[in-house]
Amino acid sequence: MRAILLRMVLAVTAAAALAAGGIAFAGASIVPGRNGKIVVGQNFPNFGFTINPNGSERDAVGPPGSTTCTGWSPNGGKVLCNVWGQNHVQPATANPDGSGFRLLNPARKLDLFCLSWSPDGRRLLCHSEGMLNPAQAGLYSIRAADGRGLVRITASPSGFFDNGYGFSPNGSRVLYARFDPHGHGVLFSAHGNGTGRVRLSPRRWSVIDLGFFDRSGADWSPDGSRAAFAAFNPSVNKTALFVVNANGTGLRRVTPLSMGAISAQWSPRGNLVTFTSCCTKIQVFVVNVNGGHLRQLTFTANSVQSLTPVWSPDGRKILFQREFFQGQTPTGGALYTIGRNGTGLFRVTKLPTFVFARGGAFFYSWE
Numbered sequence: 001m002r003a004i005l006l007r008m009v010l011a012v013t014a015a016a017a018l019a020a021g022g023i024a025f026a027g028a029s030i031v032p033g034r035n036g037k038i039v040v041g042q043n044f045p046n047f048g049f050t051i052n053p054n055g056s057e058r059d060a061v062g063p064p065g066s067t068t069c070t071g072w073s074p075n076g077g078k079v080l081c082n083v084w085g086q087n088h089v090q091p092a093t094a095n096p097d098g099s100g101f102r103l104l105n106p107a108r109k110l111d112l113f114c115l116s117w118s119p120d121g122r123r124l125l126c127h128s129e130g131m132l133n134p135a136q137a138g139l140y141s142i143r144a145a146d147g148r149g150l151v152r153i154t155a156s157p158s159g160f161f162d163n164g165y166g167f168s169p170n171g172s173r174v175l176y177a178r179f180d181p182h183g184h185g186v187l188f189s190a191h192g193n194g195t196g197r198v199r200l201s202p203r204r205w206s207v208i209d210l211g212f213f214d215r216s217g218a219d220w221s222p223d224g225s226r227a228a229f230a231a232f233n234p235s236v237n238k239t240a241l242f243v244v245n246a247n248g249t250g251l252r253r254v255t256p257l258s259m260g261a262i263s264a265q266w267s268p269r270g271n272l273v274t275f276t277s278c279c280t281k282i283q284v285f286v287v288n289v290n291g292g293h294l295r296q297l298t299f300t301a302n303s304v305q306s307l308t309p310v311w312s313p314d315g316r317k318i319l320f321q322r323e324f325f326q327g328q329t330p331t332g333g334a335l336y337t338i339g340r341n342g343t344g345l346f347r348v349t350k351l352p353t354f355v356f357a358r359g360g361a362f363f364y365s366w367e
Helices: 002-011 014-019
Strands: 038-043 047-051 067-072 079-085 088-094 113-117 123-128 138-143 161-167 173-179 185-191 218-220 226-233 238-245 272-276 284-288 304-311 317-326 329-339 346-351 361-366
Touching (some): 038 079, 067 113, 079 113, 113 161, 123 161, 185 226, 284 317, 317 361
Antiparallel strands (some): 038 047, 067 079, 173 185, 272 284, 317 329
16 A cells, blocks of 8 residues: 555664664554464565464465465454555455455455454454545444444544554554654544544654554553553654553653653553663563563664564563664564563564565564
């Protein structure tokens, strides 16, 4: 999708640009099911597959070269993917082994890229760039069973982009950010029909959109009472991790400005947030939601960066991406897991080099 790809390119040439001091200006709430397989998707090159955490049983999903898979249904029985065409994208679901691949309502004249399920598994949260009609740009939800029952949540003003992070744990609200043409992002929550909008981010801070991993910038707490997000303050050129109540009160910065943060994912147990540090070192950290017990989990040389961590459903391990560089040129990557205490580092699988100049992006989620 043209605007998505442009946003990804502008956002950063992945972590290499971050390490050089550039900040990209958004993620989606990851609703876990059973602690089992991992789903992985990538843009440029496009692919989707599922794999066990020990690296076995890697199963391709969807048409090769045009499919990007993004997440699991809450019960772990289905994989959510998106199929790319010329000036169009549409959601699909499949079984974990790649069988039963099914486009959802392919006759609809609306580009929809879907990232997350509602907690009850009945609906999908999607966004449209308005490729066929700019007035259609915004956030939507559809029925997961057949792609019908379209409900519009937001209407993006011209030049703006609305990025949805996910449904609240009780399914009543949606967490999303609106980015203006200059990349400044504001975090909101709203009811599933778009009403009752509440601003969650402070005015001097912009929610961070990594672009190459849309879902990782903000997340609901497991009980839905709070949200965590990473943001950038251009006046001081610093990033930070924040926690805020769901009604917009009680904003708290939980990382020092010297540390920085460019992603945020809440642990299933509710006591920790894992994030990517920025910008002198791009590594994986965890911190208590009150700001205490900050811990660095990954340690690598300057030519290797560890980023965009997400949790296993039981909260004991973290899945993250590691990128390798020759200078500032990416040379390949891999998915790793590590214990929340920093032990047990394990490489799950190698990944091809992203073509960031074309808007390369990746997605992964643990069932």
